[in-house]
Amino acid sequence: MLHEKYTNKDAIMEEGEGIILSGSEKASPSRVNPKFKYEVLRVPGGESLIHCFQCGTCTSDCPVARFSDKYRPRSIIRMAQLGLKDRVLDSDFLWLCASCFTCTDRCPQGVEVASVIRALKNMAAMEGRIPQAFKILLGNLIKTGYIYEIPESRIKRRETLQLPPLPKTNVESLTKSLQNLDIKRFLEGLPQKSSEVRVWV
Numbered sequence: 001m002l003h004e005k006y007t008n009k010d011a012i013m014e015e016g017e018g019i020i021l022s023g024s025e026k027a028s029p030s031r032v033n034p035k036f037k038y039e040v041l042r043v044p045g046g047e048s049l050i051h052c053f054q055c056g057t058c059t060s061d062c063p064v065a066r067f068s069d070k071y072r073p074r075s076i077i078r079m080a081q082l083g084l085k086d087r088v089l090d091s092d093f094l095w096l097c098a099s100c101f102t103c104t105d106r107c108p109q110g111v112e113v114a115s116v117i118r119a120l121k122n123m124a125a126m127e128g129r130i131p132q133a134f135k136i137l138l139g140n141l142i143k144t145g146y147i148y149e150i151p152e153s154r155i156k157r158r159e160t161l162q163l164p165p166l167p168k169t170n171v172e173s174l175t176k177s178l179q180n181l182d183i184k185r186f187l188e189g190l191p192q193k194s195s196e197v198r199v200w201v
């Protein structure tokens with residue numbers, strides 16, 4: 001029966017979705033931040049969070065969800081609505097979104113799902129909650145202009161094979177473009193000094 005599913009002490013799973021709350025998380029008020037959804041609504045892109053009525057269309061059409069049991073945009077939206085701030089902002093699955101906007105196109109409620117997820121990523125980044133892999137990529141970009149640091153051996157090998165040199169990057173110009181972002185703090189994983197959330201993409 002439906003009510004039995006939702007009173008299960010050990011786990012609550014929404015139909016068709018693999019993640020939601022364990023019983024202990026639900027019972028602990030310290031894990032719930034009732035103001036969180038209002039914080040999201042104030043971030044550019046997050047304004048439509050409140051309109052979601054949990055139909056699941058976004059999840060069923062999401063190409064990432066098709067290949068990952070963990071990634072469920074409907075669940076992300078629901079957790080944000082419920083105030084599970086840490087659960088959302090610390091999650092790795094938030095960063096799996098490919099920003100393809102399929103969910104936004106299909107949502108019957110006009111929820112800008114992809115933009116809400118982008119807003120959540122921006123909020124996570126502003127608090128230094130960026131997965132280590134992204135910090136490494138950002139560090140490489142600032143240092144070399146490439147997402148991946150090209151090893152000297154690879155460059156020499158290209159010469160041996162008489163391949164053309166890799167295109168030159170303009171690190172100085174890149175650094176200039178990023179100067180308003182407190183990049184060093186992002187890389188160190190520290191929260192931003194300002195409470196203002198900037199939009200990255």
Ligand code: SF4
Pocket residue numbers: 051052053054055056057058059073074077106107108109110111113
């Ligand atoms: S499609 Fe829209 S209304 Fe339906 S669950 Fe996703 S965000 Fe919510």
Ligand code: SF4
Pocket residue numbers: 058061062063064065073096097098099100101102103104113114117
């Ligand atoms: S934008 Fe993200 S959540 Fe939406 S369909 Fe694409 S990958 Fe899925």
